[in-house]
Amino acid sequence: MSSAVLDQVPHIVSLFPSLSDISLEDWSAEGIAIVKFQPSHVIEEGHFLQHAVLLLEGTVRMFKISGSGREVTLYRIHSGECCPLMMASILGESEYEASACTEEPGVALAIPVYVFRDWMDRYKSFRQFIFKMFAKRLIIMSNLLDSINFKSIRGRIAEFIVQMTEDGATSLDMTHGTMSIELGTAREVISRTLKSLENEGLLRLSRGRIYQIKRQELKKYIEL
Structure with a gap:
């Protein structure tokens, strides 16, 4: 040895x-x-x-x-x-x-x-x-x-964001491409769903970053 x-x-x-x-x-x-x-x-x-x-x-x-x-x-x-x-x-x-x-x-x-x-x-x-x-x-x-x-992509994205901000953070530095790899789906699907969540006022998007995340509201989309 x-x-x-x-x-x-x-x-x-x-x-x-x-x-x-x-x-x-x-x-x-x-x-x-x-x-x-x-x-x-x-x-x-x-x-x-x-x-x-x-x-x-x-x-x-x-x-x-x-x-x-x-x-x-x-x-x-x-x-x-x-x-x-x-x-x-x-x-x-x-x-x-x-x-x-x-x-x-x-x-x-x-x-x-x-x-x-x-x-x-x-x-x-x-x-x-x-x-x-x-x-x-x-x-x-x-x-x-x-x-x-068995879970909708909206529910999976909401669950993922909530898990990644368990410390109470309201922002997440991550590209749509990286999230697509984590969730095993197409980047276009991630982008489209995140944009929908942004339109609902649950988060804001910028390049490589998700911010103003409303964790409690997102939890409503998590499917058990």
Whole structure:
């Protein structure tokens, strides 16, 4: 094990308590490394992964691109989490079925796939952690599918804006194109719906910005 990893083990375990049972001998396996990444680094769908990645710092956005080129955000991974789709491809020895994009500078623990599989087999707490990640993201994915299939675009946009301003902010810096990616719909649909909401006096629009947001009024459009 490199000194960089050795020095970081207490911090790693604080973020991933399920790794507390890992022996020093197992931590010494060849190929375990601390890696740094910069914003906009992309891991594309379809690759066979060589490492499992546990995020120590930063944010990674998971997304899919349809055959027509439309992009939709699936979920985000934050410090102390891992990507279940990544783990599934490793355990199933299959191609990575999503793409990942780093949104800010970050740090991750990279574990060679053979080590990851071995730890999954031998360490119950680590295996339970991975299964919990699967369950958590499965619920998020189910909610996303329900939203896309059963909620109106007006309700989805209202819900998204309210969620993005949970701190009580009355403005949101975001382009229509970015919102279309987050919600998995066409930019033109986003623009048309936002303009309709503006005409109703629920918000104001400028380039790359939504302001004078009336959160309470928008909540009336959120569909349960």
